[in-house]
Structure formats: C-alpha cells, structure tokens
Amino acid sequence: MIDTQQPFNIANITIYPKTDEMSCDGTTIEIKSMAMKMICFFASHHDEIITRDNLRASIWQNSNATDHTINNHMYSLRQIFAKFDDKTKFFHTVTGGKSGYRL
Numbered sequence: 001m002i003d004t005q006q007p008f009n010i011a012n013i014t015i016y017p018k019t020d021e022m023s024c025d026g027t028t029i030e031i032k033s034m035a036m037k038m039i040c041f042f043a044s045h046h047d048e049i050i051t052r053d054n055l056r057a058s059i060w061q062n063s064n065a066t067d068h069t070i071n072n073h074m075y076s077l078r079q080i081f082a083k084f085d086d087k088t089k090f091f092h093t094v095t096g097g098k099s100g101y102r103l
Contacts, residue, residue: 002043002044002046004017004040004043004044005017005018008043010039010043010081010090010103011085011088011090012024012025012084012085013081013084013085015036015039015040015043017036017039017040020032020033020035020036022039022080022084024084024085025084027084029080029083031080034059034073035073035076035077035080037059038055038059038073038074038077039077041055041058041059042091042101042103043103045103046103047102047103048102049094049098049099049100049101049102050100050101050102050103051098051099051100052067052070052100054100055070056070074091074093074101077090077091078090078091090103091103
C-alpha cells in the first residue's frame with residue numbers, strides 16, 4: 001500500500017503530495033491541489049476501477065460534480081503525466097459493466 005502522505009513513485013515519476021509537486025529526470029512541476037488529490041486517490045487504489053461516483057464521494061466530497069467536470073480533470077491529469085512521459089498511458093478509461101478509470 002502506498003503512503004500518499006510521503007513522496008511516492010508512479011513509474012519513474014516522483015509525486016510529492018505535501019508540496020503538490022511532481023518530478024522526473026531533474027524536472028519538477030507544481031500541480032493543482034485537486035490534481036494531487038486525484039493522483040493520491042488513484043495511487044491508493046492502484047489497478048482498481050475507479051468510477052465517477054467513487055471520485056465524487058472521495059475527492060469532491062459528494063458534491064454535484066458533473067461527469068463533464070470529472071472528465072476534464074482526468075484529461076488534465078493525462079496532460080500532466082504526458083509532460084514527463086508521452087508514450088505511456090497512465091490513466092486508462094474502462095468501459096463495460098463497471099466503467100470508470102484505472103491507474
């Protein structure tokens with residue numbers, strides 16, 4: 001289990017939850033707090049399918065976040081990770097019986 005209060009890695013990217021930063025190969029970028037919350041949530045549930053309802057309940061605290069809002073945040077996460085590695089797909093969209101996303 002990943003301790004998301006401490007720095008952790010996703011592939012060759014180091015995530016720093018306390019400072020909302022990510023780094024890889026000497027390059028560090030600052031990200032928004034909501035993106036960090038999502039990254040930590042996905043890292044804590046690695047290889048699990050995370051539904052939009054899971055994200056609403058855990059990240060948005062049961063707010064009325066629309067599917068469009070969640071989709072936009074997922075798009076942003078993908079763009080952030082692509083800055084470090086544009087050949088690897090870190091966040092996968094899962095369709096079918098249980099649809100959502102998986103790290």
